Amino acid sequence: MPANTSALSITFRSDLDLLIVRWLRDVKKSELQEGYAQVLQAAIQHQAAYWLVDSRRRFKSNPEMVDWLAQEYLPELSPALDNRPIYLACLVGATWQPGNAPATPLAVLAQSSSMASKDEYHVQLFSDEGVATSWLQQMAPK
Template structure:
């Protein structure tokens, strides 16, 4: 089955040297576009058997509760069956996003990830995010 095309609102690059997928959102997106982008990402992750993702949302600049609800209830539960092991998601965000109460409320607290087959963390510096990904099994 051929891979779906990468939508024009994101770039997706597999880094074999670091064994990670880098996704860069290119603009503000709708919830439907967010869903489309993550589903494409999952297909590329399965192809490369890659469970370490750098998700650059600095240009996207929007996180909302509907999108977060879909991520937690629909998307993230698909990772374990498709990738067979724990998946690590490093979110690269603009510093102002980390101070936004709505964005903060949309991202689950660290305790949420305990015992889950996926782990997410937020960063403002790309190097720090990559180092965190490389420290994960």
């Protein structure tokens, strides 16, 4: 069942076992936290370990948002989903270049090798939704 707000759309695709999260605009830290709390609830409801996070409509980030994601939110995902690793494909604009433009908190983390891949979660950047979906499907156990 989709969940939508003015800032966020959450849809679970049971045919792909994929949670699709679309940020619809830039958000403040409190909205980011509320939105990701809703995402976690949807993931728990569907036992979804494969997430497509569309950040193409967002441009702003700040160190507080990045720290919150890295230190608080991402580490709680795997324990909330029966200690399964979580795979996050983060979509950015096709013309976006690392270091040359502002990035969303998840994109910032994906650029940091120490934060992009842990035992509990894996974050990868993509500019093409089809390629991102393929990567998530490849990560799923056969």
